[in-house]
Amino acid sequence: MINQHMYELGSAPSAIRELFAYGLERKAQIGADKVFDFSLGNPSIPAPKAVADALIDLVSTVPADKLHGYTPAQGTPAVRTAIADSLNRRFRTEYTAANLYMTCGAAASLNICFNAISNPGDEFIVVAPYFPEYRVWIENAKCTCVEVLAREDNFQLDLAAIEAAITPATKGMVINTPNNPVGSVYPASDLAALGSILRKKELEYGHAIYLIADEPYREIVYDGLDVPWVPGFYENTLVCYSYSKSLSLPGERIGYVLVPQTADDWQRVYAAVAGAGRALGFVCAPAIFQSVIERCVDEPSDVAAYKENRDALYGGLTELGYECVAPQGAFYLWVRSLEPDATAFAERAKAHELLIVPSDSFGAKGWVRLGYCVSHDTIVNSLPAFAELKAEYDA
Amino acid sequence: MINQHMYELGSAPSAIRELFAYGLERKAQIGADKVFDFSLGNPSIPAPKAVADALIDLVSTVPADKLHGYTPAQGTPAVRTAIADSLNRRFRTEYTAANLYMTCGAAASLNICFNAISNPGDEFIVVAPYFPEYRVWIENAKCTCVEVLAREDNFQLDLAAIEAAITPATKGMVINTPNNPVGSVYPASDLAALGSILRKKELEYGHAIYLIADEPYREIVYDGLDVPWVPGFYENTLVCYSYSKSLSLPGERIGYVLVPQTADDWQRVYAAVAGAGRALGFVCAPAIFQSVIERCVDEPSDVAAYKENRDALYGGLTELGYECVAPQGAFYLWVRSLEPDATAFAERAKAHELLIVPSDSFGAKGWVRLGYCVSHDTIVNSLPAFAELKAEYDA
Numbered sequence: 093m094i095n096q097h098m099y100e101l102g103s104a105p106s107a108i109r110e111l112f113a114y115g116l117e118r119k120a121q122i123g124a125d126k127v128f129d130f131s132l133g134n135p136s137i138p139a140p141k142a143v144a145d146a147l148i149d150l151v152s153t154v155p156a157d158k159l160h161g162y163t164p165a166q167g168t169p170a171v172r173t174a175i176a177d178s179l180n181r182r183f184r185t186e187y188t189a190a191n192l193y194m195t196c197g198a199a200a201s202l203n204i205c206f207n208a209i210s211n212p213g214d215e216f217i218v219v220a221p222y223f224p225e226y227r228v229w230i231e232n233a234k235c236t237c238v239e240v241l242a243r244e245d246n247f248q249l250d251l252a253a254i255e256a257a258i259t260p261a262t263k264g265m266v267i268n269t270p271n272n273p274v275g276s277v278y279p280a281s282d283l284a285a286l287g288s289i290l291r292k293k294e295l296e297y298g299h300a301i302y303l304i305a306d307e308p309y310r311e312i313v314y315d316g317l318d319v320p321w322v323p324g325f326y327e328n329t330l331v332c333y334s335y336s337k338s339l340s341l342p343g344e345r346i347g348y349v350l351v352p353q354t355a356d357d358w359q360r361v362y363a364a365v366a367g368a369g370r371a372l373g374f375v376c377a378p379a380i381f382q383s384v385i386e387r388c389v390d391e392p393s394d395v396a397a398y399k400e401n402r403d404a405l406y407g408g409l410t411e412l413g414y415e416c417v418a419p420q421g422a423f424y425l426w427v428r429s430l431e432p433d434a435t436a437f438a439e440r441a442k443a444h445e446l447l448i449v450p451s452d453s454f455g456a457k458g459w460v461r462l463g464y465c466v467s468h469d470t471i472v473n474s475l476p477a478f479a480e481l482k483a484e485y486d487a
Numbered sequence: 488m489i490n491q492h493m494y495e496l497g498s499a500p501s502a503i504r505e506l507f508a509y510g511l512e513r514k515a516q517i518g519a520d521k522v523f524d525f526s527l528g529n530p531s532i533p534a535p536k537a538v539a540d541a542l543i544d545l546v547s548t549v550p551a552d553k554l555h556g557y558t559p560a561q562g563t564p565a566v567r568t569a570i571a572d573s574l575n576r577r578f579r580t581e582y583t584a585a586n587l588y589m590t591c592g593a594a595a596s597l598n599i600c601f602n603a604i605s606n607p608g609d610e611f612i613v614v615a616p617y618f619p620e621y622r623v624w625i626e627n628a629k630c631t632c633v634e635v636l637a638r639e640d641n642f643q644l645d646l647a648a649i650e651a652a653i654t655p656a657t658k659g660m661v662i663n664t665p666n667n668p669v670g671s672v673y674p675a676s677d678l679a680a681l682g683s684i685l686r687k688k689e690l691e692y693g694h695a696i697y698l699i700a701d702e703p704y705r706e707i708v709y710d711g712l713d714v715p716w717v718p719g720f721y722e723n724t725l726v727c728y729s730y731s732k733s734l735s736l737p738g739e740r741i742g743y744v745l746v747p748q749t750a751d752d753w754q755r756v757y758a759a760v761a762g763a764g765r766a767l768g769f770v771c772a773p774a775i776f777q778s779v780i781e782r783c784v785d786e787p788s789d790v791a792a793y794k795e796n797r798d799a800l801y802g803g804l805t806e807l808g809y810e811c812v813a814p815q816g817a818f819y820l821w822v823r824s825l826e827p828d829a830t831a832f833a834e835r836a837k838a839h840e841l842l843i844v845p846s847d848s849f850g851a852k853g854w855v856r857l858g859y860c861v862s863h864d865t866i867v868n869s870l871p872a873f874a875e876l877k878a879e880y881d882a
Binding site for chain 2: 097137144148196340344360371372376
């Protein structure tokens with residue numbers, strides 16, 4: 093008589109969380125340095141010193157009733173202005189506080205968007221492989237999650253397949269660039285082409301189709317690559333952001349939804365975002381971290397350590413003969429399973445103390461995801477185990 | 488084509504927020520000390536010093552990647568254990584971490600409960616006057632909000648009316664004690680009687696009926712009154728708690744859901760709570776405040792200042808001839824409107840710079856709510872304005 097769907101969501105084993113729990117247990121048994129845990133996306137780089145400085149200064153100088161008091165539902169105006177100004181400096185945009193709704197992180201941002209713009213029965217397209225919670229949230233908004241596979245050769249957008257998947261019921265599409273789990277960054281040319289397709293379909297079906305840009309990895313990018321600003325390519329874009337990765341604050345639940353002025357009836361959309369925040373209980377994002385963001389909004393992400401990890405893991409595995417997608421951003425490596433059943437492969441890897449997530453969790457077959465937001469030693473020391481695993485399949 | 492209901496929720500004026508915004512504007516015009524703003528429930532007492540000490544110590548001693556990292560979805564085990572231990576000391580219970588799911592505040596706790604235990608079409612009973620967002624959240628779970636008026640003489644539970652309102656579709660009932668907006672605390676005898684009614688109806692209809700105890704004001708209580716521990720009176724109770732009021736941390740979004748072992752199939756209910764948290768995007772409550780709560784869980788609330796305010800306001804208004812409900816807890820005073828239309832009365836009060844919320848917002852007619860979590864001076868200085876207002880009606 094309780095809600096069966098919620099019960100199943102709460103008790104169904106998540107492959108990633110199960111693997112992480114197994115890893116903790118295994119480390120306790122044989123020592124942390126003997127287990128090579130690539131299961132999670134928890135940043136290994138600590139938050140910048142500016143965050144600690146801001147926290148201590150805020151606690152020391154701002155009266156507690158102001159510091160920890162309710163902010164407006166959509167967030168403190170000064171914080172939203174600081175974020176808008178930062179975006180304007182970086183992307184030559186003209187946003188103000190009125191475009192921003194502060195949230196407690198990416199899960200909140202995405203949930204709010206799905207609920208704000210959809211009606212039951214609408215469809216949202218996701219690009220597989222994809223972050224598995226997208227489906228949970230889309231279905232919780234009583235909508236249908238439509239998977240379109242990425243291109244097989246390079247895991248970029250398959251524009252023809254996306255166009256073919258759009259129906260009169262399509263209310264939106266989620267893209268995640270830089271991408272979890274494959275590490276790809278979508279180039280400007282593809283975003284421009286995607287924008288043209290969406291605009292054409294909007295005209296054909298006579299209603300808005302929203303592009304939801306989920307961008308927690310926007311700043312985690314390598315080799316001087318530029319991550320294009322998605323709203324510059326398509327008017328009806330909603331940006332979902334979180335500081336979890338860029339400032340290494342995953343536990344603090346702080347992010348935002350941006351509704352650009354280019355969106356049709358953007359103030360109505362913003363009101364619906366605020367309404368969804370209210371209905372779901374996401375009003376007033378954590379106050380002290382709103383203030384921290386105001387002070388640290390231009391703090392650079394420390395990408396150097398992730399790049400070292402990427403180079404060591406991608407280089408090492410490629411040299412051993414594994415097929416890997418070269419990551420352009422984020423901190424995940426997508427590796428071809430050595431047998432068609434990725435779950436069986438991940439299980440065999442476990443015997444070598446290698447904890448890797450099968451691609452089935454991400455809506456794709458035959459690959460595994462390795463999170464390289466770990467210590468550099470973990471990567472270097474794991475390579476002999478990967479060599480043994482390969483030898484086992486080659487034998 | 489966006490969600491019309493969300494748009495309306497986000498753009499409909501909330502009486503409380505409108506009044507608060509008017510107050511800010513008016514204070515800028517004529518000076519903050521000339522405006523008597525009783526509109527909000529933002530604690531005026533600062534968080535205890537122990538909170539600032541904990542924050543500074545945590546930032547100074549815990550490595551940033553640990554301090555700000557993801558916690559398990561349901562919260563850090565040590566934090567949940569500390570809360571369980573504290574409850575056990577106070578209420579002679581036997582809870583463990585397994586009974587507790589950490590949330591980002593009361594809105595999250597309640598939303599999670601409504602979604603975890605209900606199916607579309609179920610009914611939840613609320614006791615009017617009530618916190619207006621209850622209806623928003625119940626309806627967002629596709630359920631029906633059934634209002635039962637409190638007793639007219641003392642705003643306590645009307646047990647006969649509650650019993651009469653229970654139908655085969657009743658999935659639960661929300662109580663809020665100490666109560667916002669009337670300040671009443673439900674005595675043990677009434678909770679025992681309510682428990683008997685609910686048990687009888689469970690037998691009659693053959694399914695569980697949940698009592699959701701929304702308790703952010705549990706520690707804000709006067710005159711040595713004891714707030715009974717609701718799960719002690721009824722097995723299928725779910726406790727929703729927030730540290731917003733007790734530790735004056737409303738902006739920090741930290742609280743919990745407690746599923747006691749006495750609930751039918753409590754582990755299934757807990758799993759549904761976890762599933763609803765996942766579906767709604769409420770996993771991993773803000774990490775640093777989880778750690779703060781672990782250290783401050785037994786910190787007493789500073790009730791003395793609220794008591795002084797209560798006495799000054801209740802005493803002052805009663806002496807002027809206003810009819811008030813004597814508050815036993817929380818920090819609101821419920822005052823009879825001087826005309827049948829409470830909205831018109833609140834509007835006339837505005838001309839005397841008195842900002843008070845009409846009862847219509849709370850599902851009741853003919854009263855107003857005054858939040859006395861304000862400076863003591865505001866109360867003392869407002870009394871002449873209340874005298875003028877009364878004189879205007881008496882003339």
